[in-house]
Amino acid sequence: MCIRDRINAETVVSEEFATLRERYSRGGQTGSRTSRQVLRTKADELTPPFAIYTVMLLISAVVATAGLLADSPAVVIGAMVIAPLLGPALAANVGIVTGDGRLKRTGFTYQIAGVTMVVVASIALAMLARLAGLEPAGVDIVVATELEERVAPNLFSLAVALGAGIAGILSLTRGFSEAIVGVMIAAALIPPSAAVGITVAWGMSGAATGAAALVVVNLLSINLAALATLWIAGYRPQGLFEVSPTRTPTYTYAVIFGVGLLVLAAPLASVTLLDFHTTELESAAEDEVDAVLAQPRYDGLESDDVVVELDGDYPIQSVDRVVVTVSEREPGPESGLADRLYEAIRPHSDGSLVVEVQYVVAEERGEDGNGDGDGDGDTALRTANDR
Incomplete structure (x- = not known):
C-alpha cells in the first residue's frame, strides 16, 4: 500500500507561477466567464460568518453616524470601506439563478439584518449625542450636516446602487477586483441607513421616511441590477432539465424587484422635478x-x-x-x-x-x-x- 502525503511548496522556481496562481486562484483567467459552480463558491466565500459580519457592520454604523453628525465626508467614506456588504448582495442573486436555496436565503437574511443593525445602532448613537448636548441649538440638523441629500433623495440617487449591482456581478463573474465594488454597495446603503437612525433620534418622521425610502430603493436597485447582469452574462435559466427549476424563481424575483422599484421611484421623481x-x-x-x-x-x-x-x-x-x-x-x-x-x-x-x-x-x-x-x-x- 502506498501512502501519499500532500506537501505545500515553499519554494517555486518558475517564471509562470505568478500568472498560473492568479489564473486558477480566481476561478479562471481575468475577463473569462466563470462557471456556475465557481460562481456559487466565490459568492459564498465573500459572505463572512454572521458574527464577524455583525461586528464589522456595527463599527461601520458608529463611524457613519459620527461622520454624518460631524458633517465629515472623509469619516463617512471610512465607514463605507469597512462594511462587508458585497457578499450578501451578490450571494442572494447567484443563489436565485443557480437554484442554491441556502445561498439565496443567506444573502437576503444578511442584507435585511445588516440594514436593520445599522439603523438601530445609529438610533442609539444619535440619542446619546442628543443627551450629550451635541444638537445645534436652533439649527436644522438636516441642513447643518450631510443628511440633506439622503432624506430627500431624487432619481439620481439610484445611479450608485444600480452601478454597484452591475459592477458587483462583473467582478464576481469576470475575476476583477471586488474591493472598490464593495465600497460602492456600502455607499448606497450605509449612509442612508445611518440617516434613518439619526432622523428617528431627532424626531423628524418625514426625514426618516425619506431616508428609509432611499434605503429600500437602493436595496431593490442593487438586487435588480445584479440579477439583470447575471441574466445578460449568460447565467439565465435555460434548458429543460438541469436549470429549469430556477426559471420561475428568477422571473418572480425580477418582477418583485422591478415593481417595487417603480412604485418607490415615483416619490423620487417628484423630488427630481422639484429640484429642476x-x-x-x-x-x-x-x-x-x-x-x-x-x-x-x-x-x-x-x-x-x-x-x-x-x-x-x-x-x-x-x-x-x-x-x-x-x-x-x-x-x-x-x-x-x-x-x-x-x-x-x-x-x-x-x-x-x-x-x-x-x-x-x-x-x-x-x-x-x-x-x-x-x-x-x-x-x-x-x-x-x-x-
Whole structure:
C-alpha cells in the first residue's frame, strides 16, 4: 500500500507561477466567464460568518453616524470601506439563478439584518449625542450636516446602487477586483441607513421616511441590477432539465424587484422635478431682480443674492419663499420694492409664493472710527426685512 502525503511548496522556481496562481486562484483567467459552480463558491466565500459580519457592520454604523453628525465626508467614506456588504448582495442573486436555496436565503437574511443593525445602532448613537448636548441649538440638523441629500433623495440617487449591482456581478463573474465594488454597495446603503437612525433620534418622521425610502430603493436597485447582469452574462435559466427549476424563481424575483422599484421611484421623481423647478425658479428670479433694480428709481441698490428656500417638509418639499438680498447705502427698506419683485417673480412659480427682501447696509468706517469713509476700516452690516 502506498501512502501519499500532500506537501505545500515553499519554494517555486518558475517564471509562470505568478500568472498560473492568479489564473486558477480566481476561478479562471481575468475577463473569462466563470462557471456556475465557481460562481456559487466565490459568492459564498465573500459572505463572512454572521458574527464577524455583525461586528464589522456595527463599527461601520458608529463611524457613519459620527461622520454624518460631524458633517465629515472623509469619516463617512471610512465607514463605507469597512462594511462587508458585497457578499450578501451578490450571494442572494447567484443563489436565485443557480437554484442554491441556502445561498439565496443567506444573502437576503444578511442584507435585511445588516440594514436593520445599522439603523438601530445609529438610533442609539444619535440619542446619546442628543443627551450629550451635541444638537445645534436652533439649527436644522438636516441642513447643518450631510443628511440633506439622503432624506430627500431624487432619481439620481439610484445611479450608485444600480452601478454597484452591475459592477458587483462583473467582478464576481469576470475575476476583477471586488474591493472598490464593495465600497460602492456600502455607499448606497450605509449612509442612508445611518440617516434613518439619526432622523428617528431627532424626531423628524418625514426625514426618516425619506431616508428609509432611499434605503429600500437602493436595496431593490442593487438586487435588480445584479440579477439583470447575471441574466445578460449568460447565467439565465435555460434548458429543460438541469436549470429549469430556477426559471420561475428568477422571473418572480425580477418582477418583485422591478415593481417595487417603480412604485418607490415615483416619490423620487417628484423630488427630481422639484429640484429642476427650484433651479429654474432661482435663475428666473435672478433675472427679474436684476431687471427691476436696473430701473432709475432704484439707483444705489444692488442684488447680492437670490435664494429659493423650501419648506422643510421632508421627504417631498415645496417652494416656500424667494429671499432676495439687496445691498444699499442708506438704511431702511425701499417702499414697494418687495411688491414689484413679487409681481415679477410670481409668473415663474406654479403655486403660492412669498418674496422676502433683505437689505444689507454697508458703512465704511475710517481708522478714527468715524463713518466718513476715509482710510481702510471695517464694514458694519445691518439688515431689514420686507415681505
